[in-house]
Every structure is written in C-alpha cells, then in structure tokens.
Amino acid sequence: MEQRPRWPTTLDRFRRGEPITARPVGRAERCTRWVRRNPTGTALLLSVIALVGLALGYAMREWVLANKRQVERVRLTERLESGIGHEQQGRFAEAGAILRELGDGGFEDLRRRIDQAVAELNLAQRFEAIRDGRQAIVNGRFEMSVNRALADMAYKAAFTEAGFGGVEDDPAGVAALIVRSPIRTPLVAALDDWSACFDRRCPG
DSSP states (O other): OOOOOOOOOHHHHHHHTOOOOOOOOOHHHHHHHHHHHOHHHHHHHHHHHHHHHHHHHHHHHHHHHHHHHHHHHHHHHHHHHHHHHHHHTTOHHHHHHHHTTOOOTTOHHHHHHHHHHHHHHHHHHHHHHHHHHTEEEETTEEEEOSOHHHHHHHHHHHHHHTTSOOTTSOHHHHHHHHHHSTTHHHHHHHHHHHHHTTSTTSOO
C-alpha cells in the first residue's frame, strides 16, 4: 500500500533548524484556553459582569422614572400657577375648574400649595357671596339693601376663620397679612364692602 507523503510538522522543522511556521493564537482561542484553565475565575467574572449589568439596568430605570416624575411635576406646577393666576384676577369659575380637579402627582409640597390655593379660592368666593347677598333690585337698579348687621357678622366670621383677625386686632398686622395674600384684591374689595356696612347711608 502506497503511503502518502507526510507534510513536515513544526517539530520536524525545529529539529532541522528550519524556520517554524506556527499559526499565531487568536484572542478567541486564548480566551477559550483561559476559561478552560480557570473555571472558578470564569464563574466569578461572569457573576461580576451580571451584577454590573443589573446595577446599570436598575440605575437606568430609576433615571427614566425620575425624569418622568420631573416632567409631571413641571406640568402640575404650571397648571397650579394657571389656577392661581385666574384666582388673583377674580376669575373664580376658571380657577375652581383647575384647582379643585388638580392632582398632586404624589408631591407633598404641591399638595400643600394646591390645598392653600383652594382654601383661598373658597374664601374669595365666600366674600363674593356675602357682597352679592346684600344686593337687591330696587326700582330697576341694584342696591345694597340687606341688613348691615348680618353682613357685618358674616364678614367678621370669614376674616376671623381665615386667620386675618377682626376689627379689634392691630390694623397694621391685618394689613400686612392682606398685602402678602395672593387674593389681596378680593380681600380689599371685601374690606371696602364691610366698611360700607358701618356707613349710615348704607341701607338696612
């Protein structure tokens, strides 16, 4: 049986002093050999890579959620400011439509601001109701004809319950509170009408 010629191996070339034509080991093969030689180290490395991946995934998810919450906070704050603006302009129906339906998005500080704005709106509307309740049509024209004593008591109760004090309190202190209030325009209008109840020319 005829034998096929054998190609010289690297060892044959080395023995004869000829140049060795060894194939360089690639990265993939070196990694494979290292994994085979170090199974424990490989398992540890894979565990570290997995933990880093989980940590990065968690951090990314938290960043996305925080970004969404910030966007929602800005949106709710803009709505709140819009409602307060309507309130300050005396547009109570528009303010109520916004403020009384506005959610807080889970932000406690926004909840406090919304509650405060709604309380101020309720107070402004209470003053408006007292003033409107004193009006009546006489000879085809509006006149303030309701009993002054009733309006006086209503105004006194409203100002006291809202924390502004009453006629027996220091006027400078009451004035300072009114100036700082977001609804100072309705407050001043209420004070003007309240003072008219002490005018002898005021009907009732």
